[in-house]
Every structure is written in C-alpha cells, then in structure tokens.
Amino acid sequence: PVFPQPILYSYFRSSCSWRVRIALALKSIDYETIPINLIKDGGQQFSEEFQALNPMKQVPALKIDGITIAQSLAIIEYLEETRPTPRLLPQDPKKRAQVRMISDVITSGIQPLQNLSVLKQVGQENQLTWAQKAIRSGFNALEQVLWSTAGKYCVGDEVSPPPVFLCHRFKVDLTPYPTISRINKTLMALEAFQVSHPCRQPDTPPELRA
Amino acid sequence: MKQVPALKIDGITIAQSLAIIEYLEETRPTPRLLPQDPKKRAQVRMISDVITSGIQPLQNLSVLKQVGQENQLTWAQKAIRSGFNALEQVLWSTAGKYCVGDEVSMADLCLVPQVANAERFKVDLTPYPTISRINKTLMALEAFQVSHPCRQPDTPPELRA
Numbered sequence: 001p002v003f004p005q006p007i008l009y010s011y012f013r014s015s016c017s018w019r020v021r022i023a024l025a026l027k028s029i030d031y032e033t034i035p036i037n038l039i040k041d042g043g044q045q046f047s048e049e050f051q052a053l054n055p056m057k058q059v060p061a062l063k064i065d066g067i068t069i070a071q072s073l074a075i076i077e078y079l080e081e082t083r084p085t086p087r088l089l090p091q092d093p094k095k096r097a098q099v100r101m102i103s104d105v106i107t108s109g110i111q112p113l114q115n116l117s118v119l120k121q122v123g124q125e126n127q128l129t130w131a132q133k134a135i136r137s138g139f140n141a142l143e144q145v146l147w148s149t150a151g152k153y154c155v156g157d158e159v160s161p162p163p164v165f166l167c168h169r170f171k172v173d174l175t176p177y178p179t180i181s182r183i184n185k186t187l188m189a190l191e192a193f194q195v196s197h198p199c200r201q202p203d204t205p206p207e208l209r210a
Numbered sequence: 211m212k213q214v215p216a217l218k219i220d221g222i223t224i225a226q227s228l229a230i231i232e233y234l235e236e237t238r239p240t241p242r243l244l245p246q247d248p249k250k251r252a253q254v255r256m257i258s259d260v261i262t263s264g265i266q267p268l269q270n271l272s273v274l275k276q277v278g279q280e281n282q283l284t285w286a287q288k289a290i291r292s293g294f295n296a297l298e299q300v301l302w303s304t305a306g307k308y309c310v311g312d313e314v315s316m317a318d319l320c321l322v323p324q325v326a327n328a329e330r331f332k333v334d335l336t337p338y339p340t341i342s343r344i345n346k347t348l349m350a351l352e353a354f355q356v357s358h359p360c361r362q363p364d365t366p367p368e369l370r371a
Contacts, residue, residue, distance in 0.1 A: 055299035056260060067249050071263070074255035081248040093236040094222050100229035105211060108226070108263045113273065121285070122277075130276070141211040 006031040006064040009053065011038050012201035012208075015111060016072045017060040021196030023076045026159065027083050031062075035203030038116055073107055090158060098149045105145065110138030114170065131170040139177050146179040153183055159190065228262055231316050243316045250311065253304045257297065257317035261324050265293030269327065286331040294328065294338050301340040308344055314351070322348050326359070 008024065008031050010017035024031055036044045036059050044050060045057045054061040054070040061070045065082070069075045080088050089096050112118065113134035119127045151157040174181045187193050194200070199210040216225045220237070224230045235243045244251050267273065268289035274282045304310045309317035325345040328335060335342050348354050355361070360371040 055296040056264060056293075057296070058264075065249070067252070069252045069256055071256045071259035074252050074259050077255055078248055078252040081251065093233055094220070096236065097222070097224045097229050097233040100232055101224055101226045104226035104229050104262070107259070108267050109211060109213075112263050112267045118268065121288075133276075138211075145211075 003065050006062060007034055008032070009034050009036050009050070009059050009061040009063075010201065010203075011036055011059050012198045012204045014038065014059050016058070016107075018196055018198060019072045019107075020060045020062060020075050021201075022192050023079050023088060025192035025196050026086060026088065027079060029079070029083060033202045035201070037203065073103055087158065090155065095155055098155045102142065102145060102149065102154050105138060105142055109141070110134055128170060132172055135170060135172045136176075139172070139180060143177045143179055146183070150179055150183060152186060159187065159192075227320075228258055228316070231319065235316070242313065243319070245310065245313065245315065253310045254315045254317045257300060257304065257309050258320045260293060260297055260300065261317075261320040264296070265289055265324055266327070269331070283331060286327075287333050290324070290328045290331060290333045293324075294333070294335075294341060298338045298340055301344070305340055305344060307347060314348070318344070318348050321345060322354055 006024075006029065008017070008020060010021065010033050012035070036050060038045055038059070041047075045054075045059060051057055053063075053068055056070055058070065060072055060075065061068055062075045064078075069078055076088060089099055114131040119131060122130045146154060149155045153159050197210070198204060199208055204210075211225055213225065215227055215230065216223055217230045217233075219233075224233055231243060244254055269286040274286060277285045301309060306312040308314050309321055321341065322345055325335070325341065358371070359365060360369055365371075
C-alpha cells in the first residue's frame with residue numbers, strides 16, 4: 001500500500017524530537033510536522049486527541065507506514081530498518097553496541113531526569129541545580145566512554161544517533177567535556193543537524209528563530 | 211556511569227541494559243528476543259523504552275536519594291503510576307499472550323522487573339490488568355524464575371527463595 005507522507009508530532013525545543021528530526025533529515029525522508037506545544041494551553045500533549053495517539057503524552061511521535069511509533073530511539077531504529085541508507089548504525093555488532101550504549105546513557109541516564117515534567121515536580125527554585133546535576137553527572141560518564149569510542153563522531157567516523165545539545169539551556173559549563181564539545185561542534189556543521197535545529201522549526205517562536 | 215548492569219563478553223564491556231540485550235540478540239540470534247517484522251520490532255522497542263527511559267530512571271536509587279527520604283515513596287509511586295497508566299493503554303493494542311503478540315520479547319524482559327519495583331513501592335496494580343496478567347504469565351517461565359532477585363549469588367539470606 002502507498003502511505004501518505006510521514007507525520008511527526010514535535011515540539012521545536014524538545015531534544016527528543018530533535019533526535020528524530022535529525023534522523024529524518026539524514027535519511028532525506030520528507031515529512032509533515034504537527035507541532036505540539038508542551039507549555040501552551042496547559043500543555044497540548046495532555047489533550048485527549050494526543051493522548052489517544054501517544055499514551056505517554058510526550059513528543060516525539062511519528063505516524064509512518066500506517067502505524068504510530070513513540071520513543072525517539074524506537075522511531076530511529078524503525079527508520080534504520082526500513083530506510084537503511086544512509087546508515088545510522090554501524091555494521092559491526094560491537095560498534096552497534098557502543099552506539100546504543102551511548103544513546104541510552106543520554107536517553108535513559110540524562111534526559112529523563114531533566115525533562116519538563118520532572119522539573120515541574122522538583123519545584124522552580126530547585127530546577128536549575130537539579131538539571132545541571134543530571135547533565136553533569138551524565139556528561140562526566142559520557143566523556144569517559146567517548147575516550148574509547150570516538151573518532152570524528154561519537155563512535156568512529158560515521159554519524160550515528162544521537163548527539164548532545166542539552167547544555168546551553170541549563171548553563172552547564174562544557175569545559176570539563178572537551179570530547180563532547182568537539183563532536184558536538186563537528187555535528188552542528190552538518191546540514192541535517194542544522195535544518196532540524198530548534199531555531200528552524202515550523203513552531204519556533206519568532207524571537208528564537210534563526 | 212557507575213551503574214549496573216555491565217556485561218563483559220567477547221572481549222568488550224557493554225553497559226546499558228537494552229544495548230546489552232540488542233548485542234546478545236545480534237550475536238546469539240536464537241531464540242529471538244525481537245520479532246522479525248519491523249513494525250512489531252518498533253512496538254517492542256517502544257514499550258522497552260517507556261520502561262527504561264520513562265519509568266525506571268525516575269525511581270532509581272540515585273534519584274530517590276536526591277528527593278529525600280520523606281518524599282521517596284510518593285515520588286517513586288508517581289513515576290510508576292504515570293508510566294503504567296500509559297503502558298496499560300499501549301498494551302491494549304500490542305499484547306497477545308505477552309507484551310507484543312504471543313512471543314516473549316525484550317519488552318517482557320523490561321516489564322517483569324518494573325512490576326517488581328511497583329510492588330516494592332506498594333503501587334496498587336488493580337488499575338493495570340493487562341500488565342498484571344502478562345507479568346503473571348511471564349513469572350511462570352523458567353528464565354524469569356532463575357533470574358529473580360531472590361535467587362542470585364548476592365541475595366541476602368533473609369530474602370532468599
């Protein structure tokens with residue numbers, strides 16, 4: 001069957017959404033964006049409509065090939081399996097394990113601890129400290145892991161998901177993380193990372209637009 | 211990351227449970243832990259990620275230490291309930307005998323330990339009949355029994371099966 005264009009439910013600033021936008025850009029997959037504003041209207045992710053689409057009430061969610069997938073890495077692995085070129089995972093199982101390990105450090109070890117919903121719970125006066133602690137703790141570990149895996153990018157010299165870009169919003173000083181900084185800088189020069197940037201999305205507020 | 215698990219295998223060390231499991235699946239492919247169909251594989255990974263990114267990190271030891279002893283139970287219960295509310299809904303469309311269809315998958319490997327955590331934190335499972343049913347079916351399988359916390363080399367005597 002021929003399916004309509006994929007639809008990505010995304011928030012411009014959501015790092016999880018950004019990961020998927022990069023993957024779609026790297027694989028040159030055209031898609032439509034339906035913005036879900038996580039703040040407006042009490043959070044559009046809580047609407048009944050969106051909840052039916054993704055019971056986790058989070059972005060991103062991708063409608064593709066007749067199904068809806070949530071969770072950024074599940075989406076990216078599906079794209080990799082169904083649109084295999086260009087590769088986002090190396091061929092060698094040991095290198096694939098390294099890529100997945102690094103991805104999981106970020107998506108399970110860092111990001112969930114500093115997302116909007118958790119920050120709301122810790123209270124406004126604690127938010128910055130909490131987020132910084134989560135990021136620094138994770139980056140300390142990640143920097144060490146990258147010493148043994150990194151080439152030009154996180155694992156060797158081929159781009160694979162996901163890069164890191166959480167820092168600036170929470171004012172985390174990147175000086176202790178030279179490998180993370182170097183790789184991030186190299187990645188940010190690539191077109192797929194630029195077109196998918198929060199400052200270039202359909203729902204980017206005018207004052208933040210590139 | 212200063213966390214468990216870590217697996218030393220084939221000359222490398224891998225951390226992060228799903229990265230380990232995917233490596234095992236790719237290098238020791240039978241019996242399968244992921245279905246063949248990419249759409250079902252996506253469902254397995256999605257459910258696994260809901261648990262490993264959406265629930266567990268919010269109620270692990272290190273986070274609970276940070277929220278302080280008097281808040282721990284409430285915090286953990288909230289994280290688990292929130293995640294299980296979503297998971298129960300997802301399972302309505304994916305579950306057969308197990309989380310995705312009728313074959314044990316990586317999603318089931320994530321479910322059982324999380325249900326055990328829920329019980330530890332006194333989360334009432336009545337609102338989650340699908341999760342409960344699948345958990346019960348899985349706990350009858352040998353692999354889930356031999357791997358249980360009450361049967362490990364480091365299980366304290368008072369908790370041993």
